[in-house]
Amino acid sequence: MTDTTPTPEPGPRQSWETHAAASGDTDVVAISPVREEGMLTDERPDTSVFGPDVVARARELIARYPQSRSALLPMLHLVQSVQGYVSQAGVTFCAEQLDLSEAEVSAVVTFYTMYKRKPCGEHLVSVCTNTLCAALGGDAIYRRLAEHLGEDGRPVGHEEVAGAPGEPGSIMLEHAECLAACDLAPVLQVNYEYYDKQTPDSAVELVDALRRGEKPAPTRGAPLTDFKAAELQLAGFFPEDDATYRAAVDGPSQAVETLRGAQLAADRGWTAPAMADDVPLPALDSKKEGR
Template identity: 65%
Template sequence: MSALPGSAEGTAVTGLDSSPVEPAALDLPPLTEQTRLEAREIIARYPVARSALLPMLHLVQSVQGYVSPEGVTFCAEELGLTKAEVGAVATFYTMYKRRPTGRHLVSVCTNTLCSVLGGQRIMDALSDDLGVHHDETTADGSITLEHAECLAACDYAPVVTVDYEFYDQQDVESARELVAALRRGEKPLPTRGAPLTDFKGISRQLAGFSQHPDAGAARAAVDHPGEYGPTLVGLRLAEERGESAPAMPRSASSSSSARAAEAAGVESAKRGEPEPSGRDTGRRGTGTDTPAGQEPGTGGQGPATPPPSAPAPGKA
């Protein structure tokens, strides 16, 4: 992995480039001893320490707003990895940000269905209003705008998310109103899901910690009502009409085989036995494995050992 000198990727993510970062990034909240204790709490969840890297990167973002060079070094030290290994992961996933992120992350789906229904128009309008393009942050630090390839909510298209919370069936004007409210410091309720917090808060949630001040607030967020109309239309119509999906046909032999395999797996798990390294296809000796000594020649001219010559004519 490499980065051009002075690039945001090289400086803000991998920590391998020494060129200066944006002024807004120079006054970052420190990764404190409390952060280190929480990182070790994350590591303790996993049988292999390096498996904790993904939530640890979210933890860094919950403190500093993006994966900073300090955050890369922090994760590398705690996990016994190189900074290059940490940077390789941080640059692979789009939820890890490469430069300082605004108070709120606004994502506009511009994939097929959302785009056809107006997603690209929403993205263009917000870009004009905010004076930023994809993956850029407003001068006041309030909003980072990005387009998203898919937000997995085609039945609510066009979709906008703020800090990964859904605002469904948007149009240009409703999206503009939403962003204007965010910039005023308001937190409009999402269409469904938990009440809005901010980008650092949801990053803490993704790290496996509560972003809420107490247990009551956490329960209220989980139980917050939402509108699930479009997704449930088919279910409601089916109930009204008494319709149901036909049973999937299964032969008796395949069904009994599946039950036997499941029972064997359960018994194996109870005994603590490891999973088998492979599976027996029941066709030993009939596969495509080439017997030893019969490998093809290097020139593509058949076996390395030529077959015996045919007897000369007239000889037994």
């Protein structure tokens, strides 16, 4: 093994290396994503879980786009609707359906946090811990849920499951970046449906109800379903019967707080200034060599 380099120290001196080399006893495989099933073998993963009905839906997705590779994002949601996560078999399935390499599919799967590489629970609970929600209690909500869902004094970690993955009442807990509901902070989502103005106590009551098999109504939006059913909708598949479809997806998405600014403007007669058609765009400095 080559000599290790020292860990770079903070300070004014620049370093050619921005990492510390692994020591001789570091198990590189153990700390890398290649532990995912099938990633260290040349054997093709078993994709039989994706039966003829799933293949038909995959072909339907592909037909919606001028280029087949554009169907990758909804197809990954379709995979999650079957397995509750994107396994290596799911990666292979998408690659074969879209004539992509597995590396191309894996690059997308690992980029987006909405695609899970570990089996999810029946429900995915996402707690917003971005700035405003965190300041108003999001961090406290996450800590409380992590402790409440943990066992033997160990809190549940980010993207870990309380209970057996996929089984009734099981819950995957995750930190979430901005959920676009700052006006109703702190918020959390269950399978991407909103529960606004939460507290640690109300969040505990919510997850306890989920674990009992109940489906409390979201603050706004569509009725609550489980993670796999939500993934099928995200893939773009809905009930054909219109009444069933409306019952599954319809629901008020706005809140009084969300519309308050627009209501104030309407009440006071405020309007945005009109844009003149003949206003030239500001000139840009030409690029100079070396800049």
